[in-house]
Amino acid sequence: MIYWGGNPAECHPRHFTKYTIMQKGKFVPNGRKGRTMVLVDIRETPSAKAADLFLQIRPGKDFEVLTILRALIKNQRVDSRIAEETGLTLEQLQNLVDRMKNARFGIIFFGMGLSMTRGKHMNSAGVLMLAAEMNAYTKFVAMPMRGHGNVTGSDMVLRWSTGYPFGVNLCRGYPRFNPGEFSTVDLLVRGDIDAALILGADPGATMPQPGIDHLARIPTIVLDPKVTHTSRLARVHITTAATGISAPGTVYRMDEIPLPLRPALKSPYPTDEEVIRRIRELVAKKPAWNETTNGELATV
Amino acid sequence: MPGKRFLMNAGRTTKQGQQINVGKDSAEYQAIVNTITMHPDDMKEAGILSGGTVRVRSDNGEALFQCKEGKVPQGMIFVPYGPPTCRLMGQSTDGTGMPTSKGWEVEVEPVAN
Secondary structure (H helix, E strand, C coil), rough: EEEEECCCCCCCHHHHHHCCCCCCCCCCCHHHHHHHHHHHHEECCCHHHHHEEEEEEECCHHHHHHHHHHHHHHHCCCCCHHHHHHCCCCCCCCEEEEEEEHHCCEEEEEEEHHCCCCCCHHHHHHHHHHHHHHCCCCCCEEECCEEEEEHHHHHHHHHHHHHHCEECCCCCCEEECCCCCCCHHHHHCCCCCCEEECCCCHHHHHHCCHHHHHHHHHHHHEEEECCCCCHHHEEEEECCEEEEEEEEEEEECCCCEEEEEECCCCCCCHHHHHHHHHHHHHHHCCCCCHHHHCCCCHHH | CEEEEEEEECCHHHHHHHHHHHHHCCCHHHHHHCCCCECHHHHHCCCCCCEEEEECCCCCEEEEEEEECCCCCCCCCEEEEHHHHCCCCCCCCCCCCCCCCCCCCCCCEEECC
């Protein structure tokens, strides 16, 4: 098991014990003792304690390390000086390749240390290519470690309803996908949008400042159980019940398994779903903004 | 005096995750997102005292943080994400939809209390 650019000991605290290294499996009856865990990161995080092998690479060198690994698994020659620029020696990288090839079933869990730094989606593509190419030697897969609760759920639902995971534009009545053009951060930083409805997120505490400033300029509506940085700058904040605690729903695990939620408590507040349904009902009663569509878009 | 240049690496911590559910107005949450961690030798070289206030500048903005020493490689700063890091982070997504949220070049200088 390879964790790359992630710190599950702090950020996914149940991952080791419930899903990965500690669990006993049909073909791994000894659990932790039957597995090898490698951690690749730019700093020694608390997750390093759980690893059999910790490889500390230089910041921003993920793509280079991945490319060298892809060369080494195909027995290509790699210049040791080029390898050393990544912060690792060629021997360390060869050792990792040998361990990967000797595994019966390998997995790479990649986190935001990989996808949010220099290289971004090319780093993720590098991991996916490496896992795909490893299948010439043994079974190997890759899985992203997500940042917030139920990001996987948002990706899944957008995927089966529009065909794309994020950055989807429905303005023309059919889905169009173009990250960098239709993705939230870009739309906000460029100031393209003139209204925002925020559900289950706090961009006011996480996005680049020009995007936050734009949210404060336009009519922003927030649905959230709590007062957040975003709710403070919004024109309207509707308090909703907390999903999983006082509202039912479905959450997707990081391996894309949907789990139904049974609320333990009752809430005096409506659920997100109820608020959206009521807004849609009221919008549908309004006259169409464009006669040619005959109001169809408003009721889709 | 220009500050020394470092690579700022933002992330999450377990304590921060717990405090998000308590409330982002709590003093604990504010303290977490306003504290950077640096290598002790880097702090000595930049003339920063443990617990001292520092001004961090990136190409996009600046913010004030408290500074403590910790286990990070030399030349690197660790900070949990929060409103102060929003002012420093990259705004371009390079066509990916994802802003550069880790690994910014920043300047750090101590601020007299």
